[in-house]
Amino acid sequence: MTAKPKFAMYWAASCGGCEIAVLNIHEKILDVDANFDVVFWPVAMDAKYKDVEAMEDGSILLTLFNGGIRNDENEHIAKLLRKKSKILVAFGSCANEGCIPGLANLSNSHEIVETAFNTISTDNPNKVYPMASYSMPEGEIHIPTILPVLKTLDQVVDVDYYMPGCPPESHQIEAVVDLVVKVLQGKAQLPPKGSVIGAGNSTVCDECQRARNVKTIKSFERIWGVAPDPALCLLEQGIPCNGPATRSGCNARCPTAGAQCIGCYGPAEGVVDYGARLVSAFASVIDAKEPEEIDAILDGLVDPTGQFYRFNLAGSLLRAAAPAWKAESTHEKEKA
Amino acid sequence: MTQSFEPVIIGFTCNWCSYRAADLAGTARIKYPPNVRLIRLMCSGRLDPTFVFKALANGADGVMITGCHPGECHYIEQNYKALRRFQLMRRTLQGFGIDPARIRLVWASAAEGARFASEVASFVEEVRALGPLNWGKNGSVPARAAEAAMEKEEVPA
Numbered sequence: 001m002t003a004k005p006k007f008a009m010y011w012a013a014s015c016g017g018c019e020i021a022v023l024n025i026h027e028k029i030l031d032v033d034a035n036f037d038v039v040f041w042p043v044a045m046d047a048k049y050k051d052v053e054a055m056e057d058g059s060i061l062l063t064l065f066n067g068g069i070r071n072d073e074n075e076h077i078a079k080l081l082r083k084k085s086k087i088l089v090a091f092g093s094c095a096n097e098g099c100i101p102g103l104a105n106l107s108n109s110h111e112i113v114e115t116a117f118n119t120i121s122t123d124n125p126n127k128v129y130p131m132a133s134y135s136m137p138e139g140e141i142h143i144p145t146i147l148p149v150l151k152t153l154d155q156v157v158d159v160d161y162y163m164p165g166c167p168p169e170s171h172q173i174e175a176v177v178d179l180v181v182k183v184l185q186g187k188a189q190l191p192p193k194g195s196v197i198g199a200g201n202s203t204v205c206d207e208c209q210r211a212r213n214v215k216t217i218k219s220f221e222r223i224w225g226v227a228p229d230p231a232l233c234l235l236e237q238g239i240p241c242n243g244p245a246t247r248s249g250c251n252a253r254c255p256t257a258g259a260q261c262i263g264c265y266g267p268a269e270g271v272v273d274y275g276a277r278l279v280s281a282f283a284s285v286i287d288a289k290e291p292e293e294i295d296a297i298l299d300g301l302v303d304p305t306g307q308f309y310r311f312n313l314a315g316s317l318l319r320a321a322a323p324a325w326k327a328e329s330t331h332e333k334e335k336a
Numbered sequence: 337m338t339q340s341f342e343p344v345i346i347g348f349t350c351n352w353c354s355y356r357a358a359d360l361a362g363t364a365r366i367k368y369p370p371n372v373r374l375i376r377l378m379c380s381g382r383l384d385p386t387f388v389f390k391a392l393a394n395g396a397d398g399v400m401i402t403g404c405h406p407g408e409c410h411y412i413e414q415n416y417k418a419l420r421r422f423q424l425m426r427r428t429l430q431g432f433g434i435d436p437a438r439i440r441l442v443w444a445s446a447a448e449g450a451r452f453a454s455e456v457a458s459f460v461e462e463v464r465a466l467g468p469l470n471w472g473k474n475g476s477v478p479a480r481a482a483e484a485a486m487e488k489e490e491v492p493a
Contacts (some may be wrong), residue, residue: 106431149472276385280430284418289406289413294423304424306432317386317393319472322433325472 005061005184007036008052008229009091010041010081012067012074013101013150018092019066020044021167025174037179052080060084062180064091064163068098068314069151073144082157089197091184093166095153095276097266098314100166105313105320106305107325111148146326160190163198166264166311169250171264174200196269200248201254201295202269204261210234210251216287220300223260234260235285238300240307245277263311273317275308343397343463345372347386347456350380352410354402354446360449368453369460372400379403381414385425388439392429392470398438398463400456405443415443435466 012021024166032038039060040047063085069075082088095097104112116122117129153159157185163176176198182188191197200207210280212233229233234241234255242263243255254261267274282301288294301307309316320328349355355376361368379384380403388399401422413459417440426436440459444452 095371162479273386275428276389278374279385279421279424283424286420288420289416291419291423292419298424301424301427303431304427308428309467317389318432318434319393321431328472 004035004037006039007032008038008042008060008063008085010040010063010065010067010077010080011068012065012078012093012095012153013194014067015100016043017167018064018094021092021165021170022064022173024170026170026176028174028177031181035184036187040143049077049080050257051302052077052084055084057083058086058245060086062087062089064089065153066092066095068094069147069153069156070101070104071144071146074148075151075156078156088153088157089161089163090153091163092168092313093164093266095262096162096164096244096315097312098130098150098152099264099311102152102312102314103306103310105150105324107321108190109148110327111323112146118267119173127243148286148331149324150314154317155314160193162194162196164196164247164264164266165199165249168198170255172249196247199265201269202248204243204246204248204250204252204255204265205233205312207248207250208255212236217285217297218287219297222300222302225229228258230258235281240282240301240306242278242310244281245274266312272314275305275316278306278308300305341425341464341468343371343460343468344395344458345400345402345456345463346391346396347372347374347397347402348380348383349374350382350410350415351376351378352355353404353408354380354442354452356446356450357402357444357452360446361418361453364448364449366450366453368456371460374455379409379411379414381409381411381416383418383421385421385428388425391470392434392438392469397466397469400440400442400459402442402452402455403462405445408445432470434471437462438466440471443456 042054046174054219063081065078065081065088067074069078090096093103098105117124118127130143133140133142165172177267179188183190213232215233215236216236217236219238222319224240226237226239227240232283239257239260241260243261245268246261246263247265247268249265263274267319269276286294286297288297349358358374381400383401391399401418403418404410406415409415422441424437425439430436442455478488
């Protein structure tokens with residue numbers, strides 16, 4: 001049994017949806033078990049960090065890493081798994097581009113903690129806050145400390161492959177498992193390092209079956225306020241659909257079901273900054289030439305930053321908003 | 337802010353009007369602050385918002401976008417597209433806590449060298465008053481995906 005190559009999967013700042021997506025490949029998961037020795041997978045089996053630390057460097061063949069780098073524990077494990085793994089895959093939107101947890105980069109860490117522990121929706125009458133370290137009779141104990149700016153996996157360590165999606169579609173995971181098994185059997189070659197795997201090379205629009213004409217709009221609509229034409233491009237109907245900038249690979253699931261694409265597969269091939277591409281695309285469809293009229297139409301786009309960077313904030317060019325960078329700079333000075 | 341702060345401004349000019357306005361300002365020996373680094377595009381409609389975000393993320397304190405006057409675009413109406421992008425960019429940058437005044441849109445015809453120079457001068461003073469942007473300077477490295485993608489050919493959306 002020891003001859004089987006080793007497999008690990010880890011979750012950092014994520015929701016656990018990626019693990020469920022892996023289980024959603026049904027019987028295919030048996031192929032993973034048949035071909036791999038699972039050595040570390042916190043959500044599925046018991047293992048300690050010290051067991052991983054004791055492993056030989058490069059002894060794990062394949063590690064799927066999901067989640068962004070939110071605290072010093074995430075950072076430590078990312079570096080550890082990088083050292084221990086031959087192939088490290090940024091698995092899912094969080095590890096690739098920050099995803100929903102990355103939206104916290106619009107605030108500083110103080111505001112994040114306040115929101116979690118001291119708002120009306122939290123039952124915390126005694127204002128109990130987490131402490132990074134605490135002295136017990138048995139000695140000092142620690143919990144991980146939050147980093148001021150959430151980072152993507154490749155902003156912390158070297159990454160071999162990128163597998164986008166929130167979560168990656170099951171049929172895409174199956175295809176990747178098949179490929180890896182074939183590579184193990186010597187029947188296929190690995191793609192070049194740095195490749196995006198388990199996704200398409202084009203945009204969601206390319207896979208979308210809705211009819212596209214010349215797009216011009218006089219107002220933006222919110223999806224709950226209109227009954228969209230089932231056959232016509234959503235953006236053409238004024239519904240802010242992120243399809244033009246989003247990587248294909250999901251078979252245009254949301255637009256097919258009548259909802260706008262929110263961009264969970266991240267930037268399409270060749271898109272440098274996801275939000276900037278959408279600024280470009282949305283501005284192009286607006287049918288107005290006077291600044292006042294343009295502004296009135298743009299008022300319909302309630303939260304442009306959130307609309308354009310819902311999944312991609314931490315992976316974008318600007319990466320975080322001013323309050324988070326300010327906290328980062330204080331953090332760096334304290335470290336120094 | 338400190339007295340010695342000299343803002344770095346990236347200026348995008350269009351080939352047909354505003355670059356020529358800058359040229360005219362030069363040949364007419366009109367003085368304007370040297371803080372602006374001009375990059376010539378064929379048209380203001382060529383301005384990908386990525387250029388602006390990348391400039392701000394990599395050390396620019398302000399970005400100036402210039403084009404032909406409305407109705408006078410060499411490519412018929414691409415400067416209107418630039419206008420719409422500009423207005424949407426301002427809103428997006430605000431969400432990042434970046435003062436929208438750090439980007440400015442200026443229309444200048446090939447005959448308006450003096451106007452071009454005075455717009456540069458007033459923009460430099462405005463950005464100077466806002467202070468350095470210093471975006472993510474601490475511990476920040478350019479996003480890997482972004483850098484790699486720059487090398488690749490663009491895929492039309």
